[in-house]
Amino acid sequence: MEPPKKEIRLFQLTILSWFKSNARQFQWRALGLSIYQIVISEVLLQRTKAETVSKNYDIFFKRYPDWNSLNNSNICDIENLLFPFGLYRQRAQRLKALAKAMVENNVLLPNERSLIEKIPLMGQYIANAVELLVFKRNIPLLDVNMARVLERYFGPRKLKDIRFDPYLKFLSREVVDHIKSKEINWAILDFAALICQSRKPKCPICVFQKTCQYHLKIYNLDLDGHQE
DNA sequence: AATGCGGGGTT
DNA sequence: AACCCAGCATT
Numbered sequence A: 001m002e003p004p005k006k007e008i009r010l011f012q013l014t015i016l017s018w019f020k021s022n023a024r025q026f027q028w029r030a031l032g033l034s035i036y037q038i039v040i041s042e043v044l045l046q047r048t049k050a051e052t053v054s055k056n057y058d059i060f061f062k063r064y065p066d067w068n069s070l071n072n073s074n075i076c077d078i079e080n081l082l083f084p085f086g087l088y089r090q091r092a093q094r095l096k097a098l099a100k101a102m103v104e105n106n107v108l109l110p111n112e113r114s115l116i117e118k119i120p121l122m123g124q125y126i127a128n129a130v131e132l133l134v135f136k137r138n139i140p141l142l143d144v145n146m147a148r149v150l151e152r153y154f155g156p157r158k159l160k161d162i163r164f165d166p167y168l169k170f171l172s173r174e175v176v177d178h179i180k181s182k183e184i185n186w187a188i189l190d191f192a193a194l195i196c197q198s199r200k201p202k203c204p205i206c207v208f209q210k211t212c213q214y215h216l217k218i219y220n221l222d223l224d225g226h227q228e
Numbered sequence B: 001a002a003t004g005c006g007g008g009g010t011t
Numbered sequence C: 001a002a003c004c005c006a007g008c009a010t011t
Helices: A005-022 A035-044 A050-063 A067-072 A075-085 A088-104 A124-133 A144-154 A166-176 A181-194 A213-227
Strands: none
Touching: A005 A144, A005 A166, A005 A181, A035 A050, A035 A088, A035 A124, A050 A075, A067 A088, A075 A088, A124 A181, A144 A166, A144 A181, A144 A213, A166 A181
């Protein structure tokens, strides 16, 4: 029941085309970021709007430019800087544990996936981000947003938890298995934020109208509604 | 599998 | 007032 390669190709071409004229610009999408900047950016982005992170991004990195400065700080200072991001008490604790682990490991990331996931705060999503952005592998940034876009377009998952759903895992890997893997990943996140929003998706201006399962379903329901 | 974390913006 | 946001750790 997996979508044919042809459908995947069409989705890739369309989202890349859309991305060309609609990409969002963020500090963490600049070229030549350090591993520290890449990892911390992903931590800040957890359950937090990209715009919120962007607004407070420079203040955080000016105060804590590297693993050592973060490791040498106290929890209270980190909390104060994290306050505008939300989840600040929990993230301050975990960030410091992460910095400590990195310093103890000579500020190096292991190459292997199973070892990456042993580091504090490196869950399924951030491990994927590390593989994509640091090691340049074709790996999906599978979060609630990518899940929503893929499920609306290709059809819903079975399991409740995104991280363990085999259908979504397979589908997301197929979709970003492309020479422009990073661009497709960012394109899907931007598309999710700007068009395929959780609550009020902008189907009327969406480039996927003809082939999106979600739109076709809504469209048919709408026709039924007007028939009486 | 379910729950807590959290300020800030949107509906 | 309710909902949502580039998740993770703990139970």
